Amino acid sequence: MRTITSIVCLALIASLFSGVTLARDRAGTIERGKTSYLIFCSNCHGQDATGNGPVAQLLTIPSTDLTLLKRKGEEFPYNEVSSAIDGRKDVKAHGYKQMPIWGVAFGRKRAPIINEIILYLETLQKNP
Ligand code: HEC
Numbered sequence: 001m002r003t004i005t006s007i008v009c010l011a012l013i014a015s016l017f018s019g020v021t022l023a024r025d026r027a028g029t030i031e032r033g034k035t036s037y038l039i040f041c042s043n044c045h046g047q048d049a050t051g052n053g054p055v056a057q058l059l060t061i062p063s064t065d066l067t068l069l070k071r072k073g074e075e076f077p078y079n080e081v082s083s084a085i086d087g088r089k090d091v092k093a094h095g096y097k098q099m100p101i102w103g104v105a106f107g108r109k110r111a112p113i114i115n116e117i118i119l120y121l122e123t124l125q126k127n128p
Pocket of ligand 1: 037040041042043044045055059061062063064066080081084085117
């Protein structure tokens with residue numbers, strides 16, 4: 001009986017630690033997403049992601065406010081955002097050639113980089 005209790009305790013402690021590690025991983029992921037965002041996106045979408053970057057003024061189409069991607073009461077549209085970034089989405093629908101095809105630009109590391117940027121953007125959403 002004591003052995004079983006010990007095993008259960010150990011399992012509980014182990015799962016607690018993995019939870020802590022996961023939380024730390026997530027924080028690191030979001031931090032890396034922020035760095036990539038500031039390098040690759042903020043010139044148009046702005047440092048605060050509301051669409052007011054310095055290059056935005058030179059474009060004929062407004063740079064989308066990325067803090068409003070999530071609509072009230074709906075899930076964060078992860079796949080939509082992902083395809084807008086990697087270029088899978090119809091080019092005309094997201095700004096012709098003004099929105100570079102990041103899927104190509106990020107090369108082999110595109111999946112993790114795009115995932116990090118999206119998770120960072122998710123933290124900026126204003127709608128509950
Ligand atoms: C050269 C300027 C520019 C850069 C750099 C840029 N964008 Fe955009 N982006 C735009 C413009 C302009 C639009 C609006 C297109 C439209 O309304 O058709 C847009 C639209 C979007 C949209 C919404 C697409 C949709 O479905 O309507 C997302 C999401 C987005 N950008 C994310 C990003 C991310 C993430 C980055 C960095 C990896 C980035 N953008 C870099 C100019 C830019």
